Every structure is written in structure tokens, then in C-alpha cells.
Amino acid sequence: MKYLKLIPTLLLAFLFLFGGLNFFFEFVPTPPLSGNQAVFFNLMVPTGFMTVVKSLEIIGAILLLIPSKRALSLLILTPIAINIVVLEFLVLGGLGAGPVLIILIGIIAYQEFDKFKALL
Template sequence: MKKVLDLLPSVLVGALFLFGGLNFFFNFVAQPPMTGDPGVFMGVLFSSGILKVIKVLEVIGGALILFPSKRALGLTILAPITVNILLFELFLAHAPSVGVALMVLSAIIAYQEREKFKALL
């Protein structure tokens, strides 16, 4: 049971980022248009091409986080994206949702992989 609970955060984060990244390219689920400041922000990201880079990194990080030996590398790629999702939700959309869950799950994964991150501190 402990192994399942240890794997759960990684599977959830990996699946969310894989689905989100692949959905951008293959449009599994249509996204409703954004309005106001969030719409302007996303429009700039989309028109500049930066969003494509972010989505490629989401797919790569989401895939890496599913492999135990590459989990720390995947989290390193996804950490700035996760922080930006949370900040977008808090300051532009004014509706925290999945960003909070991603931050909590990422913190759990970072704690689980703390030995690999000790060299950075």
C-alpha cells in the first residue's frame, strides 16, 4: 500500500502534464475561449510561439516523471511551469484550481526525491 501511495503523486502529475501537453497538439478536449486579462495573456503566449515550447516541455517532463530514475529531472523541468500555472490562476484568472493541486503534489514528489536535490542546496 505504501508503494502505491508513493507512486500516486508522480502518476497524477505525470498524467496531468502529459494530457495537457498532448491536448494542445491533438485537441482531445476543446478548451473554452478565455476572456479578459487571462485571454490576452494566453493570446500573447500562443501568437509568439512560446506556448508550443511550454507544451513540449510539459510532455517531456510529464513522461520523465513517470520513470522513477528520471523523476527528479522531470520535476526540475516541470517546476517552473507549475509555479507559473499557480501564479496565472492566482493573479490573472483569480480562480485557484489545479495549480494548487500541482504545487502540493510537486512538493510531495520533491520531498520523496530530496536525496537527489541535496546537491542543489
């Protein structure tokens, strides 16, 4: 049962680590973009904004793997996940992994609830 609780954490860490590292090393090619998608990413990538976001994804994923730093990790990754959902819905025209990220974050936040009590 103890290891079952780690599944959401490991899955979320993998998703963010994979997404962050793929931006820098592109081991899975990005599909061609058109329309609003292309406009959006042509603004975000050259400015360095995506470099900052993807670096935060990697840092957040690594912090997730350290039990004492999970709450801090969620404070970094939650706004990114919310923006992913908004991006998928408004720019890409459909939902992808964003809702899964939000669900996993919710599960981990529930598991780490004691660390967030002071914020409520």
C-alpha cells in the same frame, strides 16, 4: 505500501501529459476567453511560447515515469507549475489545478530528497 508512493507521481504525470497533449490535439475544447485572459493567450500562443511550454510539460511528464529521471523532471515541471499558479491567480482570477500541482511536486520532491541534497 510501495505502490502507494507512486500515486502522486502517476497523478502529476497524468495532469501534465494531459495538459500538454490537449494543447496539440485539443481533445477537450478550451472554453472561450475574454478580457485579460484573451489578451494573455493571444500573446502567448501565436509567438510559439506555449508550444515550448507544452512540449516541456510532455517531456517532464514522461521523465516522471522513469524513476532515475524524477528529479530532472521536477526541475523542468516546478517552474511551469509555479507559473500556472501565478497565471491562475493574476490572469484567470482564481485558483484551479495549480495548487494541486505544487502539492504533488512537493510530495515527490520529498520522496526524492536524496537526489536534491547537493543543491542545498
